[in-house]
Amino acid sequence: MEAIVAAAIGVLTASGVWLLLRPRTFQVIMGLALLSYAVNLFIFGMGRLVMDRPPIIKGDAIDPALYADPVPQALVLTAIVISFATTALFLVALLAARGLTGTDHVDGKEPGQ
């Protein structure tokens, strides 16, 4: 399973980085979305992969070995919500730039102009 998750992170990162380096704003926003999936999975993976042990305390059992590490999960939860906010901000910046410059190139002008 670890290998699959690592490969998934790799593929998401590669696709995200590729899009990040593209010249059109929509490509960059898609790239950021993919990259944020990759990063979230990566941080999540730092708590190691554990199955059927969600960090929800059952009864009086408070042995940490019975539960997945809650810290990376809390970090990722925050990251997910913040990445939504940045995506929204970026989208609006993109739209405004498009309205102002008439192009969707990331530098605000078509190459060669």
Place this chain on the structure above:
Amino acid sequence: MILTLILLIPFFGALCAAFLPSNARNAEAWLGGIVSVSCTVLVGSLYPQVTDGGVVRATLPWIPQLGFEFYLRMDGYAWLFAFLVSFMGALVVLYARYYMSAADPVPRFFAFLLAFMGAMLGTVLSGNLVQMVVFWELTSLTSFMLIAYWYHRADARRGARMAMTVTVAGGLALLVGVILLGNIVGSYDLDRVLAAGDAIRADPRYPIVVSCIVLGALTKSAQFPFHFWLPHAMAAPTPVSAYLHSATMVKAGVFLLARLWPVLHGTEQWFLLVSGAGLVSLLLGAFAAVFHRDMKGVLAYSTISHLGLITLLLGMNSRLALVAAVFHMMNHATFKASLFMAAGIIDHETGTRDLTRLSGLRQAMPLTATVAGVAAAAMAGVPLLNGFLSKEMFFAETIFAGRDPLIRFGLPALATLAGMFSVAYSLRLIHQVFFGPMTTDTPRKPHKPARGMLLPGLLLVLACLLVGIFPARTLGPFLETATLSILGADRPEYSLAVWHGFTVPLMMSLLALAGGTAIYLTLYKRSERGIGRAPLRAPVDGKRAFDIAMVAIVRVCDRLVHVISSRRLQVQLALIVLVTFALALAPLLGAGWQRGSMRLTPPDPAFAVLWLVGGACAIGAASKAKFHRLAALIMVGAAGLATSLTFAWFSAPDLALTQIAVDVVTTVLLLLGLRWMPRRVVGLDRYPRTFGASVRRLRDFTIAVVVGAGVAALAYAVMTRPSVGMLGPFYVERAVSEAGGRNVVNVILVDFRSFDTLGEITVIGIVAIAVYALLRRFRPTEESRAIPRAQNEDAARDALHAGDGLPAGYLRLPATITRLLLPMAGLVSIYFLLRGHNAPGGGFVGGLVMATIIIVQYMSSGVLWVESRLRIHPQSWIALGLLIAAASGMTAWLVAKPFLTSFEWYPQLPVLGEIHLSSVLVFDLGVYMVVVGGTVLMLVAIAHQSLRRARKPLQAGEREAVEAPFQWKQ
């Protein structure tokens, strides 16, 4: 206690002054007067405690971990300066009341003036060297604000910038010197530093320490080669010049040199650096002052010269010279401040400070003429005035400065020469302004100044006279106290008498008086009215050097930015990615990227298939995002779904829920934005690529693959090694017992780390408002305005179904369903919110569910339909949510616990019995509301863009919805 009060009062006064109305000149002056007079009185009341070498101390804890204390320390020397600063402050406040015109925004002036006073008091009273540097820089900052007070004037801005750059650069050097000094001594405590003189002088770092500290002092005291900022600082209002640039701030440099004199003096380097700069400043300033046209300019150069005299004395390594230096600091402050005040009066009453235009003012303002005359005489060193006494001591010191014949004869000769210039410019100032025929060439007709404006100068001149005639009985004891605290037991014998017999210094004084008069008369004869430019001009002066340096710095920075960065986003992003890659590569190479020792989870074919699809979608999105946006968006959504299933698979139900909710909202958001993107040019993707483009794509492809492989390897290497995290067990063990919640992730978010969460929801609120603000001015481009085809056919279809009470439009079916779904989804969202503490859910998920269902209404039924029925005020939700979250944290204060401490209570209700309430739930409610408000605000702001497509043919009722999208109507 009194010491702390002395420091606090000015800053508190500054705060009050800043909030008074802008025309409250009298109130401001009263405030400033009360502040400075009470400081003076408090300082005065401490005098009995500092005589005979006593020291008053006050400490407050600052950074106990580093052994730092906020330490105020007043000995005799600090007392003298503190008194000077607060007393002069009182006079300047009175003067400024009449000087500032009714049109000037006085709150700013008085606020900064009082803040400066506090900073200056802090500098002289600091017992901790680092703390002193902090106050030192604060004086530079307030000085900047005061010089630039009339910021509509270019010369004021320029002068302020120059003063700031020079003094702050010097302050930086000073900080370096002080830190080194602290390292040598092992403490920043002034008492310990002053006791470690021999250790400091013996240390190999001594030369660096001296250079840095002297650099700081020379820049602050406007000494050669940094003197050029002072004349430009004359663009400040005259009260500022009188206070900062003659009496107090420029004295900070020499204050520091004298303060650290016991531990730094006594070496060749000290003598050369300090005396050298002092001597050049003394001569240069005096010489330049003779030829300046602006009254304040003359005074500025004269200040440079007199501070040079003090610096020269301090560099002489003689205890008697130190006494003379301290004496002259006080004398110079009195006569120079009164001269500045006189110059300000003349400027105020005639409208000019140009010496060539002023003449004969003795008739119009006799009292001002007397004040200025006496003060100028003191400046020139005329007997029976205080300037004479300290200058006499200075002359005496130059005779005994060294055995080297060059110094033995050269120094007294140069000192006499400087004295002559000093006499010449003093004479010129008084003679040209007040004597001769009455001027007619002034913008305003000269008239008498207000009495309040004259009073401060008059008091100062009186002090000059008293000290000059009865030195031993007036300033004598205070000078003794001050020098005692610097020099301790080995204080030299000196006599403050006016008459010492026919001594060499007296001869030098008389020679200077005669020579100065002769110089002035020669120059005056050569050009009848005034004196123009100086006959000798240095090829490179400080100001030019400063300008050249500034331009060079800017150019080098530009070049650097050009070389190592780019304005193009793609290059910047590539740099970021590559640098991150390099940083992440280090641990991989160090610890190895092979699999670790942990027992792996057996692979599941279903999971492999999941990521086969997910990975394919990611790659598909990467290749299609340019020309097939909708397809790319769907594929990114699929990759997100795979991510969220992965979370669910590996014991993270909260993450899975949040991820899926966020994905829905993000997709909706991007869908709404898709319409305003440029239209795809059909067939463009089939053009053959240019060679350059292919190379670029190959390069980016390589980067992407390498980075992806690296991250995968890193993730694998970490995930196959046993966990070393110690933080997780902490939360797991305490979740139930201390926070009363079973869902540990939620407990971390809303209880243990709730302060972070409070910050996070604040960010969401800010982003939402930023999105709204950015879109307010947005107008779609022409090509995006066309109405979608499906909507065009609405009218005909609607006619068919008119009156059946079901939603209209082509989204008839979805609209019906989503309307039915609304209450149910609302219920689910509240369910998530309530159960979040013990089971997967929480404010974030609940809020996102609620926001989703609201925006779905917009999508299926249209903006106008929704807003005519449903009134949500997203801004209020954000505000209320933040308030609720913060208030739930503040309730902890009621039981004297820190902010955001959670607690619970179990009230008994009549019917329901005991129920469980927790402040955490209230906090989560705040999170919920902010998420609902923020998300809805963003989505609705974008949804509203569709109303903007047609501006003209709007109905009256619709116009409001377009122009002010968030004034939600009935």
